[in-house]
Amino acid sequence: MTVADLPKLYTLFNACALFHIIIGLVMIKGGHRKPHVVSMIIALLFSTAFLGCYLYYHFHIGHVRFAGQGIARAIYIALLATHIPLAGLNLPMIILTVIPAVRERFDKHKRIARWTLPVWLYVSVTGIIIYLMCYIWFGPPIRS
8 A cells, every 4th residue: 555545545444434423423312421531532533544645645745736626616615614613623523522432521511512413424424525525526636
């Protein structure tokens, strides 16, 4: 595997995290706390693997520019305009959600998770769409 292959890998990690976030939500809504915990830990591990690969890739490749034009470019920019700030907010939100759970302060965990969950889901879904747009549908991206 080369550095150029990492977007495929980190997008797979992101998709696996998304899957486990959804499974974790279904489990806790069904009152299944232990499977919820397991699924959310797996989601955290996949998200951590995603972040490591993503940072490694961009450290070695640098910035890439979207190759699409017209309406596709406008959609891509609109997605990025929401994805990037929410992705930056996502990590501290996840940490602030996990800490009360580890401390068994489930009332606080639940209050914070109501905000963290939709952001994490949105960032995961838009991250996959951004990858598809940049590397598959309109790619390859232009290296800057």
